[in-house]
Amino acid sequence: MALEVGGKSVETDEEGYLVNLADWDEEIAGELAKSEGVEMTENHWEVVNFLREYYNEYQIAPAVRVLTKAIGKKLGPEKGNSKYLYELFPYGPAKQACKIAGLPKPTGCI
Structure with missing residues (x-):
C-alpha cells in the first residue's frame, strides 16, 4: 500500500504503518x-516526538504500560496516565501514536 504525501509516494503495510x-x-x-481521524495538537506532537526519541534510544516501540510510565516521568503525572493518552489517541495510545510517529506497531499490540 502507498500513502501519497506532498507529491511523493510512501509505502505502508496493510495496517497503515510506514514500511x-x-x-x-x-x-x-x-x-x-488524518487517516486515523486524529486532529494533531501540541499535546499529540509531544507524545509523537517522545515516541520517536524513545524508539531512537531503545530501537523498540513501547507497549502502552511502558509508554504511560515513561511519559509520566518525562512530561509529568497529569500526562502519564492512560486516560489522558486515550483522549489523545482513542484507538490505543501505543498503537495509534506509533503509527502517526512512523514507528512499527508495538509488540504486544493486536
Whole structure:
C-alpha cells in the first residue's frame, strides 16, 4: 500500500504503518493522523516526538504500560496516565501514536 504525501509516494503495510521509518516527516505524520481521524495538537506532537526519541534510544516501540510510565516521568503525572493518552489517541495510545510517529506497531499490540 502507498500513502501519497506532498507529491511523493510512501509505502505502508496493510495496517497503515510506514514500511521505511526514514520516510517519516511531520507532513506524513499529519496524513497518517488524518487517516486515523486524529486532529494533531501540541499535546499529540509531544507524545509523537517522545515516541520517536524513545524508539531512537531503545530501537523498540513501547507497549502502552511502558509508554504511560515513561511519559509520566518525562512530561509529568497529569500526562502519564492512560486516560489522558486515550483522549489523545482513542484507538490505543501505543498503537495509534506509533503509527502517526512512523514507528512499527508495538509488540504486544493486536
